[in-house]
Amino acid sequence: MSKIDMENLGFSERFVVEADFYKNLYVGRVASQYKNMYKVITEAGELAAEIFGKFRFEVKTLSDFPAVGDFVMLDRNENISGNAIIRHILPRKSAFIRKAAGTSEDEQVVASNIDTVFICMSLNNDFNIRRLERYLSVAWSSQAIPVIVLTKADLCVDLAEKLSEVDTVSCGVDVLVTSSLSDDSVLSIEKYLDKGRTVAFIGSSGVGKSTLINRLVGKNVLETKKIRHDDKGRHTTTRRELIALPGLGAVIDTPGMRELGIESADMSKAFADIDELSRKCKFQDCTHTSEPACAVRKAINDGMVSADRFANYLKLQKEAKYERLNSKQIETEKFNAMFTGVGGMKNARKFSKEKNKKHF
Numbered sequence: 001m002s003k004i005d006m007e008n009l010g011f012s013e014r015f016v017v018e019a020d021f022y023k024n025l026y027v028g029r030v031a032s033q034y035k036n037m038y039k040v041i042t043e044a045g046e047l048a049a050e051i052f053g054k055f056r057f058e059v060k061t062l063s064d065f066p067a068v069g070d071f072v073m074l075d076r077n078e079n080i081s082g083n084a085i086i087r088h089i090l091p092r093k094s095a096f097i098r099k100a101a102g103t104s105e106d107e108q109v110v111a112s113n114i115d116t117v118f119i120c121m122s123l124n125n126d127f128n129i130r131r132l133e134r135y136l137s138v139a140w141s142s143q144a145i146p147v148i149v150l151t152k153a154d155l156c157v158d159l160a161e162k163l164s165e166v167d168t169v170s171c172g173v174d175v176l177v178t179s180s181l182s183d184d185s186v187l188s189i190e191k192y193l194d195k196g197r198t199v200a201f202i203g204s205s206g207v208g209k210s211t212l213i214n215r216l217v218g219k220n221v222l223e224t225k226k227i228r229h230d231d232k233g234r235h236t237t238t239r240r241e242l243i244a245l246p247g248l249g250a251v252i253d254t255p256g257m258r259e260l261g262i263e264s265a266d267m268s269k270a271f272a273d274i275d276e277l278s279r280k281c282k283f284q285d286c287t288h289t290s291e292p293a294c295a296v297r298k299a300i301n302d303g304m305v306s307a308d309r310f311a312n313y314l315k316l317q318k319e320a321k322y323e324r325l326n327s328k329q330i331e332t333e334k335f336n337a338m339f340t341g342v343g344g345m346k347n348a349r350k351f352s353k354e355k356n357k358k359h360f
């Protein structure tokens with residue numbers, strides 16, 4: 001009998017099919033990472049794992065390394081002798097990517113295989129509409145569905161005003177208002193949880209992510225620190241962590257990210273209003289700067305779209321390296337690149353031959 005319900009943990013049909021390709025290996029889901037070590041959940045329980053030595057030389061960017069939320073193929077599924085070895089990462093169905101701290105180029109997978117991403121922002125100190133736009137752009141491109149979670153309602157004196165501000169950028173995304181003082185908050189979050197589904201909490205440090213998750217899990221599995229009198233949050237979660245919720249899927253907690261560099265952004269969804277307007281511009285490739293009959297500039301002049309929002313739109317668009325690609329397409333690109341390198345065609349042929357053998 002298996003101890004862990006992997007199906008509840010998100011091991012769905014698409015991953016089962018992928019995993020089937022690797023004979024004699026076992027599937028696991030990465031729950032956390034400690035330097036070069038990973039905690040992986042398998043059918044038989046949790047175990048410590050490290051990556052296959054060769055792996056290290058083949059990786060091109062940080063995102064080629066296992067990340068929390070990844071389904072990986074291991075050489076064992078029980079804690080019998082030393083660390084298990086991670087041999088492969090199954091293709092991610094979604095990935096929340098940011099530029100790694102300290103480098104301008106390298107990208108880092110914050111969390112993967114997420115269905116719903118809760119973008120958390122507090123209704124007091126952390127409240128920043130432009131940052132919310134940034135998070136929404138990245139979230140949409142991750143392939144997960146974003147939900148805006150406004151925390152610390154108990155510390156907010158102008159809720160209606162803040163909600164109407166959020167309204168100008170949400171573009172149809174669900175908005176939840178939470179407070180650690182109310183039990184309804186957890187109920188509103190719970191509606192998004194279900195067997196086999198994965199949710200993740202993203203947002204600056206100190207906004208109350210772990211507090212919500214603690215409530216969700218029902219017991220203190222993550223540490224939260226005492227509030228400071230100036231109410232500036234401190235780092236309370238030091239690493240990303242995936243927690244299984246019996247019958248309710250999995251939840252991923254993340255430490256705070258003040259700076260969220262953009263690797264890929266889905267501007268068409270995060271800025272659906274501007275996207276829609278731009279279709280009415282006279283010129284199809286209108287940059288909305290000096291062209292005549294520009295519907296976007298007209299909307300700004302008419303006060304329908306704020307100038308700040310438009311400025312942020314231009315800024316984020318410029319920042320996004322893969323402007324037109326979403327995370328899924330980036331993964332595909334990488335996969336293709338992998339097979340076009342030295343010995344690549346041979347691998348590709350072998351790969352497709354074996355794949356055909358299996359499925360037809």
Ligand SMILES: Nc1nc2c(ncn2[C@@H]2O[C@H](COP(=O)(O)OP(=O)(O)O)[C@@H](O)[C@H]2O)c(=O)[nH]1
Nearest residue numbers: 152179180205206207208209210211226227236
């Ligand atoms: N007043 C108030 N404080 C909260 C609320 N939620 C969290 N906090 C406090 O804010 C601090 C940071 O919370 P934490 O959950 O660790 O934030 P995280 O860094 O986003 O995980 C802790 O001291 C919490 O007790 C809330 O709704 N209202």
Ligand SMILES: [Mg+2]
Nearest residue numbers: 209210236237
């Ligand atoms: Mg935390």
Ligand SMILES: [Zn+2]
Nearest residue numbers: 281286288294
């Ligand atoms: Zn225009």
